[in-house]
Amino acid sequence: MNRDWLPIKTTPWTMGLALLALLLLIQASAFPRQLDLWLLDEALTTNPPPRSDDVVVIAIDELSLDRLGRWPWRRNIHAELTSKLRDAGAKTIVFDILFSEPSADDAELADAMRAHGNVILPIYLSPPTSNYLLSEQLPSAPLAAAAYALGHAHVELDDDGVARGLYLFNGLGTQLWPSLSLAANGEEPRTLKTPEAPTFVNVRDDYRIVPLSGGAGSLPTYSYVQILNQPPAPELFKDKTVFVGATAAGFGDILPTPFSGLSRPMSGVEFHANVFSADSQALLISQAPKWTASALILFTIICMSLALPRMRPARTLAACLAAVTVLLGIYLMALFAMRLWVPVANALAVPLLALPLSSGLRLAMTNRFLNRQLDELARSPQVTLPEPSRRHPTQLLEHFQALFQPQGWILEQGADLLSVKDMNASDTPENLSPGQWRHSSNQSWIRLVRGNASYTLGLTLPNDLSREAIQRYLNRLDLEGPETRHRVQKPSENISARIERVRIATERMNHMQQFIRRSFERMPDGIIVTDELGVIRFANGHIEEWFQEPMPSLGGLPLARLLEGHDPRETPPWHETVSDTLTLLQSRTVDLRVRNMDFLIHFAPFALPESNQHGIIANISDISELREQQRQHREAIDFISHDVRSPLVSQLALIEQLKRDPSHIEKAQLDQLGRLARRSYHLAEEFVQLARAEQLTETRFYECEFLAIVENARDSVSEQAAEKGIHLQLQGTEDLWLRGNAELLERAVINLLTNAVQYSPAGSAISIQVFPAGHQACLTIADEGSGIAPEELPHLFDRYRRQKSSELAGIHGTGLGLSFVKIVVEKHRGEITVASTPGEGSVFTLKLPVSDPIA
The missing domain is CATH 1.20.58 (Methane Monooxygenase Hydroxylase; Chain G, domain 1)
Structure with missing residues (x-):
């Protein structure tokens, strides 16, 4: 090995x-x-603990300082607060205020503390001045004697200056004081069982990390002055531990915490309240x-x-x-x-x-x-598409002539003219940049560098709507010569150079495979490729879109099961069609219907590489539009065979009757003959107008003013409205310019107004409003007619669709008028909506984009 x-x-x-x-x-x-x-x-901070319901903070905030005066306050104020909290039923009161200096009001505060019976006071370990040793700063003697317990108020800051915990016990020598929170929970001072330490040495024990319940203000907090000035509030303080301390800015008792850092530090009293909350729930964290x-x-x-x-x-x-x-x-x-x-x-x-x-x-x-494989990869066959930048300008000109059929062209090499038609060398712009197109109206120019030669190529493009698209396409082409292109610097590092060589070789090997895959992906038809067992191994994006199946689920799915799941059929079953394609190696073409869309699927066998088996390539073409056109043709034939023939047959019968007895021609017969003729004419006219609307393109658009179009339409139906005593009220004074076909737009508005007049009772009014809304020109036509039934609204604009209520009322239409309106509006990139209440009338709203929304 x-x-x-x-x-x-x-x-x-x-x-x-x-x-x-x-x-x-x-x-x-x-x-x-x-x-x-x-x-x-x-x-x-991601998973903070719940706060205890037994802790409350009374804050000496800016409001309290403003109302009660500058700090320090007289201690009879604290005595009054203590009495208020006692009357409110507070279980424990913890003052985070240092009362180290004696005061004339100490007796009053001490009496209030004794009356409550459970007041905790702090001590601080600090030298009196910089020249003295560390000592315990205790409350004044009367207050210390009246206090239920004393606790230290020191919080530890970590190396980054953030407060995350504290020592539960802190003191000088062997006498350690519990923290304020532990004292509030009844913890006694601790005596160390070690050799006695000097009385000026700070001894700390039992460090705990405090999981805060949140940032500053996360605990229930009330202003000192507000509690002092209101009656006792048992609903706030009964059976709770109340921490009293300063939160106002400038006191200096502020601590950065993991929740806030230096942006919103927490006051010391809030930190101690959080310690009490966590300790009450046994949530303090010890160091391992x-x-x-x-x-x-x-x-x-x-x-x-x-x-x-x-x-x-x-x-x-x-x-x-x-x-x-x-x-x-x-x-x-x-x-x-x-x-x-x-x-x-x-x-x-x-x-x-x-x-x-x-x-x-x-x-x-x-x-x-890599060293062993590089030579082998370098010898692999190179399959790449020729780059446009490597093609000679004469070849590029031939390609442009075949692709765009330009009206003229010119190709120069330096001062030599290589090819020209209907263009002059004097028209060449100056200072052309190599590889960059310059467009002037319908002329496009570029300078190309090939080796040591410089070429100038000019094209005269068709001056129509395709010109801008062609020029954008030319800008995307990379025609810059290899010698003028920025050369990529080869990596100097040995391993990087080898990896780059492997990458280039692998890219050459896979280039054609990627080209084929992308070609399949961008084909207008859906493509499915199976293996010899009829299992899908490749499908392009159309299959995923049409079948609404995610691409990962298509791979490995049998083709027959996919087709049976979306278009089940018995004759012939899908598995038979798929199996015949594989076993008989014969192509099949079958109709397919998926999600109300019509397709034609063609099965073709193909030989699998390095195998004697065959797979299937299934090409699926969307023929929904073709089937819709066939349906419309059938509907048109049915409509002509009934609606168009009927008035003509009636006319012929009436004419034959008049011919048999020409001496007794009555006026009613002539009127009836005229009505039948007009109906035939209207049918033919609506067919012609509908055909014109369907063939409308933007090449027949021009600038037109919408209000003038509506006024002309109103004038066209004014006589019909006057016959029924209907008043047409037009509101709109602003000119709204559109890019469209004024003739067909006017015909569409006439159809809407004609319907409104036809379905409105005599003596009513029709409101016509023309107004701008954003980048759209809007038209609303509101009548007072019989309205439209809710079940008929979804089909109102369908071709050959008539309202049942209108037919029963004797109002006969062709079912083409509103279909014509919708087609015209859609051709102009607009929209039309209708709102109707039976018995009250209908409102048609038409919205069209204005020609220049920025102006």
Whole structure:
């Protein structure tokens, strides 16, 4: 066996020692510590704990300072607040206010504290001045004696200056004070069972991480002055622990937290209230012993060293990601289930370092493999399409002549004229840029550089609507010569150069395959290719669109099952058609109907490559439009055979009757003959108008004014309206210019007005409004007629469709008028809607785009 094909073998010792060395190297930076803190912040802020319902904050805010005066306040104010909270039923009151200096009002506050019986006061550990040693700053003697308990108010800031926790016990020497939150929960001071420490040494014990319930303001907070000035509120404070402290800006007692950072820091009193909330629910988080993180790192190194050398390269990334996922899972489980924080950044670095290390060891084998395969790939057949930039200008001119049939052309090489028709060399623009077209009206020019020769090519394009499209197409062509194109700098790195050579060779091999696939994808017909068992192996986008089947589900699906699921049939069944194509090797053409669309599917067998079996190429053509035209032709024939023949037969019969007795011709007979003739004329006229509308294209559009069109239409039906005493009210004074066919638009408006007059009672009014709306010109025609039944509205614009209620009322129409209106509106890229209430009338709304919406 050739060992060049074997994966590189690395011993666990090699991988383990390399990982350990890299891990020790990154310890010189602060990155692992920062990553640990970031992970902790993300975990706690993403899933914050619920706040306790037993904690409330009373804030010394800006409003309180404004109402009660500058700080410090007299302590009888705090005594009054304490009495209010006692009357309100507060269980515990925690003051985060230092009362270290004696005051004349201490006795009053002490009496209020004793009356309540459960007031907690803070102590601070700080030197009195910079020249003194650290000492305990206790409340004044009367207040300390009246307090139920004392607690320290110190919060720890991490290396990044963010407050995430505190020491539950803090003090000087062996006497440790509980934190304010623990004192509120009844915790007693702790005495260390260690040799007595100096009284100026700060001793801290039992650090806990505090999972905050949110940012600043997440706990129920009330303004100090508002509570002071209102009657006791048991509904707010009964049986609750109340934290009182400063939140106003400028007090300095502010703490950046994981929720806020420096943008919206949290006050100290709120932080202590969050500590109490978390402690009440046993949610405070302890730090794991230091050996835990070291053991986790060692375990991860061992696992990576044993697993990665034995894995395939494709699975290395998955293994490293799985290791990261497991470590994060352990981290989160310890954090939320065990309330234990284990620094995991160093352990996470192990799989992240193992991935490039393992990849680097395998890179040598890849390098040798590339060297062996390069020559073979370079000798592979090159199948590419010739680039337009490599074609000679004379050949390009021939192609342009065959493609666009230009009215004239000119091709020059320097001062020599190579080919010309109806163009002059004097017309050549100056300063043409190589490879860039310049268009002037219907003339297009370009300068081409081939080798050391310079060519100038000019075309005179047809001056019609296709000119702009052709010029856009020319701009997309890349005709720049290879020597003028920006050359890609070859990579100097050895491995990069080899990879580039492999990429170019592989691209040449796959170019024709991609070309064929894209050709199949862009074909106007749907294409399905099956294997020898009739199982779909390829389908282009039309199949996915028409059958509403996602492309992944088409691959591997039997063709017969796909067809049976969308167009079940018994004679002949689909499986028989598919099997006959494979077994008899004969082509089949069958009708297919999918989602109310008509198709023609042609089955053709083809020989599979490197096999003696055959597959099927199924070509599916959409013939829905053809079938719709056939349906319309049948409807037209049926309409002519009935509606057109009927008045003609009646006319012939009446004429024969008059011929038999010409001496007794009555006026009623002549009137009837005239009505029949007019009806035949109207039928013929509507057929002609409908045909004109269907053949309308934008080449017959011109600038026309919409209000004038509506006025002409109104004048055309004014006589018909006057006969019934109907008043036509036209509202609109603004000129609205459209690009369209005024004659057919006027005919469409006449049809709408004629219908309105025909279906309106005598003596009523028809409202006609012309107005702009955004980039559209709008027309509404509202009548007071009998209205249209709701079930007839969806079919109102169908061809040859008549309203049942109108036929019963004796109003006979052709069913072509509204169909003509809809076709004309759609040809002008507009829309028409109708709203109708039976017995109240109908409103037709027509919207057309204006010719210049920007102006």
